[in-house]
Amino acid sequence: xxxxxxxxxxxxxxxxxxTAALLLxxxxxxxxxxxxxxxxxxxxxxxxxAGVLFAMAEARLPAPWPGEIGVYALGGWVAPVGIVLVVxxxxxxxxxxxxxxxxxxxxxxxxxxxxxxxxxLPLFQCLMLGLNGAFLTGDLFNLxxxxxxxxxxxxxxxxxxxxxxxxRAAVHYIVINLVASLLFLIAAALIYGVTxxxxxxxxARQVPMLAAADRALFDTGxxxxxxxxxxxxxxxxxxxxxxxxxxxxxxxxxxxxxILTKVGIYALLRFETLLHASDAPAPFEGQWLxxxxxxxxxxxxxxxxxxxxxxxxxxxxxxxxxxxxxAAFGFNGTSLTGPALFYLVNSVLGSGAFFLxxxxxxxxxxxxxxxxxxxxxxxxxxxxxxxxxxDEVVGVAIPLGITFLGFSFIVCTLLLIGLPPLSxxxxxFALLSTAVAAAPDAANTLAAWLLVAALLxxxxxxxxxxxxxxxxxxxxxxxxxxxxxxxxxxxVAALMALCIVLAMAAGPAMRYFNVAARSLHDGRGxxxxxxxxxxxxxxQRP
Amino acid sequence: MEIVFxxxxxxxxxxxxxxxxxxxxxxxxxxxxxxxxxVNLFIFGMGRLRVGxxxxxxxxxxxxxxxxxxxxxxxxxxTAIVIGFATTALFLVVLLAARGLSGTDHVxxxxxxxx
Numbered sequence: 001x002x003x004x005x006x007x008x009x010x011x012x013x014x015x016x017x018x019t020a021a022l023l024l025x026x027x028x029x030x031x032x033x034x035x036x037x038x039x040x041x042x043x044x045x046x047x048x049x050a051g052v053l054f055a056m057a058e059a060r061l062p063a064p065w066p067g068e069i070g071v072y073a074l075g076g077w078v079a080p081v082g083i084v085l086v087v088x089x090x091x092x093x094x095x096x097x098x099x100x101x102x103x104x105x106x107x108x109x110x111x112x113x114x115x116x117x118x119x120x121l122p123l124f125q126c127l128m129l130g131l132n133g134a135f136l137t138g139d140l141f142n143l144x145x146x147x148x149x150x151x152x153x154x155x156x157x158x159x160x161x162x163x164x165x166x167x168r169a170a171v172h173y174i175v176i177n178l179v180a181s182l183l184f185l186i187a188a189a190l191i192y193g194v195t196x197x198x199x200x201x202x203x204a205r206q207v208p209m210l211a212a213a214d215r216a217l218f219d220t221g222x223x224x225x226x227x228x229x230x231x232x233x234x235x236x237x238x239x240x241x242x243x244x245x246x247x248x249x250x251x252x253x254x255x256x257x258x259i260l261t262k263v264g265i266y267a268l269l270r271f272e273t274l275l276h277a278s279d280a281p282a283p284f285e286g287q288w289l290x291x292x293x294x295x296x297x298x299x300x301x302x303x304x305x306x307x308x309x310x311x312x313x314x315x316x317x318x319x320x321x322x323x324x325x326x327a328a329f330g331f332n333g334t335s336l337t338g339p340a341l342f343y344l345v346n347s348v349l350g351s352g353a354f355f356l357x358x359x360x361x362x363x364x365x366x367x368x369x370x371x372x373x374x375x376x377x378x379x380x381x382x383x384x385x386x387x388x389x390x391d392e393v394v395g396v397a398i399p400l401g402i403t404f405l406g407f408s409f410i411v412c413t414l415l416l417i418g419l420p421p422l423s424x425x426x427x428x429f430a431l432l433s434t435a436v437a438a439a440p441d442a443a444n445t446l447a448a449w450l451l452v453a454a455l456l457x458x459x460x461x462x463x464x465x466x467x468x469x470x471x472x473x474x475x476x477x478x479x480x481x482x483x484x485x486x487x488x489x490x491x492v493a494a495l496m497a498l499c500i501v502l503a504m505a506a507g508p509a510m511r512y513f514n515v516a517a518r519s520l521h522d523g524r525g526x527x528x529x530x531x532x533x534x535x536x537x538x539x540q541r542p
Numbered sequence: 543m544e545i546v547f548x549x550x551x552x553x554x555x556x557x558x559x560x561x562x563x564x565x566x567x568x569x570x571x572x573x574x575x576x577x578x579x580x581v582n583l584f585i586f587g588m589g590r591l592r593v594g595x596x597x598x599x600x601x602x603x604x605x606x607x608x609x610x611x612x613x614x615x616x617x618x619x620x621t622a623i624v625i626g627f628a629t630t631a632l633f634l635v636v637l638l639a640a641r642g643l644s645g646t647d648h649v650x651x652x653x654x655x656x657x
Contacts, residue, residue: 141621145625148625148629151629152629152632155629155632155636156632159636163643167639167640167644168640168644168650170636171567171636171651174629174632174633174636175574175633178574178629178633179562179574181625182574182578185581185585186584188618189581189585189615189618190588192588192618193587193588193589193615198614
């Protein structure tokens with residue numbers, strides 16, 4: 001009970017914060033290896049922390065808190081007065097996913113991308129800080145703060161490497177997210193003004209007791225909040241910024257951005273389950289969210305068909321996965337949440353690997369090579385006096401590099417469009433079979449078949465475009481054989497290996513996701529863990 | 543007081559939205575600033591408008607909460623101002639970079655084609 005274990009939930013926030021500060025202090029060209037070492041060590045520590053928290057939430061390790069859900073009161077101030085961090089199955093799952101993807105992207109970027117601009121490593125740690133905090137916090141305004149940390153770091157990272165395409169995309173990305181942040185503030189203020197609390201568990205408890213006039217105001221605030229989360233999640237019609245921003249970003253940045261849309265999805269899901277008992281307003285559940293998800297899949301499918309470059313293809317595949325998740329959460333009943341979590345994990349790992357692979361594949365080709373050359377010249381990364389910066393010396397040419405790239409491309413495509421035998425197929429199949437099986441009446445049957453049609457068509461579109469672009473990129477007789485570095489090929493291989501493990505352990509994994517979904521939809525467990533005060537039958541606090 | 547306050551928020555937000563939809567980056571950043579003023583006032587208003595009530599406990603007044611204004615929205619406003627200030631400054635740098643690289647201050651990075 002006592003000791004450091006009790007403070008473990010704060011580690012995923014404090015570690016990247018301290019690391020970012022230390023990385024800023026380690027200045028100068030000579031300290032580059034130390035900086036890289038420190039960043040990798042910090043990511044390993046975050047991965048270990050996330051793993052331990054994951055095992056604790058699963059009750060595999062003795063948890064320092066009673067019950068299933070861990071609550072960490074910051075500064076010892078208990079909820080609803082203080083800010084709490086809440087550790088449950090969903091949040092630890094996402095923490096683990098963030099740390100895994102973060103480590104892969106970080107190692108990949110050490111080979112070359114971290115040298116293309118300034119302050120890459122501290123910004124990367126700040127992004128981790130924002131992501132971890134957003135997944136852990138149990139307070140609405142604190143969620144806003146972590147969103148802002150995450151977004152501010154992502155602005156810097158989206159611009160990493162500079163260049164006109166990136167700046168053009170970033171202007172749109174930043175404006176849209178700033179407006180969304182303002183909406184978030186309005187929503188948080190409205191909700192606080194009506195309910196007098198910002199604690200998410202306390203909100204779930206207060207909302208059913210609101211008077212009718214206040215309820216209308218609360219619903220307005222909640223609807224604005226839902227819009228903000230939908231912007232982050234990349235839902236139609238709020239996602240036109242996404243392909244440009246993700247496509248233009250540097251490869252490891254785009255890979256880590258694959259989980260940024262999932263933060264919006266996570267927040268939607270969290271509020272949906274908490275407000276479910278009191279009829280959550282439109283953006284959080286039901287028909288509305290379902291058709292929004294379908295429209296998102298349709299946009300993504302059209303975009304995929306029209307894509308002429310691999311980065312566009314990858315961005316639109318991210319949109320399709322967001323749409324599938326939104327549709328799954330909007331589907332009647334809660335049986336789709338478990339398969340949807342499986343889909344989420346698969347899609348994050350798959351898109352992360354895909355963004356890395358396409359950069360490796362396109363690097364020798366004109367456009368990407370040009371951009372990189374410009375950035376290198378601009379920031380002096382290619383310094384002839386320092387042999388460490390020369391690709392020729394560092395790059396251990398892996399034989400059969402193009403074979404590795406082609407194989408990775410096929411694996412990622414199979415993962416993302418959901419063809420057998422990999423985990424993408426299992427995730428999609430689980431979603432569709434559960435949807436069809438869960439339909440008790442005519443309206444639901446229609447919805448289930450709409451979902452089936454949308455997901456299969458989007459997969460077909462993905463397959464068509466991936467083959468078309470794959471042929472263009474890989475069967476290009478004029479290209480030189482690519483030179484891969486272990487630092488770059490390793491993370492890609494690791495991410496794909498994780499997906500293969502996920503496919504082989506699909507049974508236990510699916511059971512875990514279903515248990516996580518069930519405990520998530522039992523919103524009362526969350527509320528009672530955060531606020532252990534009993535409420536008597538009149539709804540009054542003693 | 544409520545009417546004046548609401549009108550101020552409305553005018554700031556209206557002007558902010560109008561500027562935000564303009565095609566020049568400078569107009570957009572002015573719009574964002576005006577909008578953030580409106581939002582900050584709005585958060586402040588959500589703590590209820592009171593005259594002559596401090597948000598901090600005053601020993602001379604005693605500890606009755608009815609005598610004090612709600613301190614939480616004021617803390618939220620402070621946070622919102624700090625974050626808004628930082629992001630606006632960051633955006634300004636991006637705008638200058640965009641202007642320098644693309645040679646135009648249009649939000650799309652190129653001038654629209656004239657008929």
